[in-house]
Amino acid sequence: MIDTRRDMIAAYIVATTIYVVYSISLWLRDRRLRARLESTREMDRR
Amino acid sequence: MTTAPLRGAEQSAPPHFQPTSARQVKPALDWLFAVAVLAVAGLYVRALAFTPPDALQGMAQKIYYIHIAAWLSAYLAVAITALMSIVYLWLHDDRADRLAEACAEVALIFLTVGLCTGSIWGHRIWGAWWVWWDMRLTLTLFLWFVVAAYLVLRGAIEEPAMRARYSAVLGILAALLIPFIHLSVYMFSARLHPMPVALQPGAPKMSPQMLVTFLSSFVVFMLLDIAFIRARYRIGVLRELAAAAEADGGEGR
Numbered sequence: 001m002i003d004t005r006r007d008m009i010a011a012y013i014v015a016t017t018i019y020v021v022y023s024i025s026l027w028l029r030d031r032r033l034r035a036r037l038e039s040t041r042e043m044d045r046r
Numbered sequence: 047m048t049t050a051p052l053r054g055a056e057q058s059a060p061p062h063f064q065p066t067s068a069r070q071v072k073p074a075l076d077w078l079f080a081v082a083v084l085a086v087a088g089l090y091v092r093a094l095a096f097t098p099p100d101a102l103q104g105m106a107q108k109i110y111y112i113h114i115a116a117w118l119s120a121y122l123a124v125a126i127t128a129l130m131s132i133v134y135l136w137l138h139d140d141r142a143d144r145l146a147e148a149c150a151e152v153a154l155i156f157l158t159v160g161l162c163t164g165s166i167w168g169h170r171i172w173g174a175w176w177v178w179w180d181m182r183l184t185l186t187l188f189l190w191f192v193v194a195a196y197l198v199l200r201g202a203i204e205e206p207a208m209r210a211r212y213s214a215v216l217g218i219l220a221a222l223l224i225p226f227i228h229l230s231v232y233m234f235s236a237r238l239h240p241m242p243v244a245l246q247p248g249a250p251k252m253s254p255q256m257l258v259t260f261l262s263s264f265v266v267f268m269l270l271d272i273a274f275i276r277a278r279y280r281i282g283v284l285r286e287l288a289a290a291a292e293a294d295g296g297e298g299r
Contacts, residue, residue, distance in 0.1 A: 002103070002104050002106075002170075003104060003105075004103060004104040004105045004106035004170050004171075005104070005105045007105070007106045007109070007166055007167065007169065007170040008094075008105040008106055008108050008109055010166050011109040011112065011113070011162075011163040011166040011167065012090065012094070012109075012112060014159075014162045014163065014166065015112045015116065015159045015162070015163050018155060018158055018159050018162070019086075019155070019159070019270070022155050022274070023075065023079070023274075026074050026075060026274070026277045026278065026281060027074065027075055029074070029281050030073060030074035030075070030277070030280070030281055030284065033281065033284040033285055033287075033288050034284065036288045036292075037284070037287060037288050037291055040288065040291045040292055041291070
């Protein structure tokens with residue numbers, strides 16, 4: 001059996017990093033859009 | 047201030063709930079996302095610590111558990127994009143267009159994971175990061191570009207109805223590639239990809255422990271797929287609400 005542990009670890013790290021970065025981007029977009037809506041509402045109230 | 051309902055509400059055949067404020071839209075990452083993250087963590091533990099390595103490929107075979115699951119999740123997302131595109135062209139319901147967009151973005155993420163993990167596996171097992179003459183590889187890269195083009199097209203067209211219509215056509219075309227990709231190992235002799243080991247007629251060619259991990263990976267990543275799609279759909283709703291509120295505020299001021 002060939003030693004392929006490094007390749008396996010690399011693949012899992014790459015996949016997990018992509019999922020984590022995408023999750024963070026979703027969370028940031030959600031937060032930014034809610035803040036934008038809130039500021040529009042504030043401006044309208046004034 | 048009266049926030050305008052999302053565009054398209056008047057076009058939709060059945061009356062449906064239209065959120066008018068951010069509070070009515072649930073957080074993008076909710077309990078389903080938390081469950082999916084826990085399931086992925088559990089799958090990683092099972093795959094890395096409790097599933098035996100392959101006799102020939104060694105630990106590299108464990109890449110299958112994330113690689114093939116990523117492809118199936120991408121196929122599911124592309125298939126929903128196509129289905130929602132057909133629904134949009136038929137009913138002109140903006141919810142279908144929004145869901146198609148969400149699915150396309152998530153599909154691109156899973157396609158990218160599939161390409162990267164496959165390339166790492168191929169580097170060790172085939173001795174090459176990429177092989178252009180393998181039809182499955184070439185067709186999957188083509189699918190990646192079609193889905194990327196779908197998202198670029200959406201960003202390039204400002205008029206909503208035109209954007210939804212044009213991108214719907216591209217969304218349907220993207221899904222037409224999936225059967226060719228799946229059957230490419232049967233259709234073309236120019237291939238390096240192995241024949242199916244689990245999703246094939248007859249008994250799977252792997253140990254029961256591996257098979258359980260393999261099938262669990264499909265379920266777990268499908269769950270993550272659905273959690274991502276739901277989160278991205280909610281962001282689409284918020285984005286349209288923000289645009290409508292700004293337009294409404296601009297007219298009022």
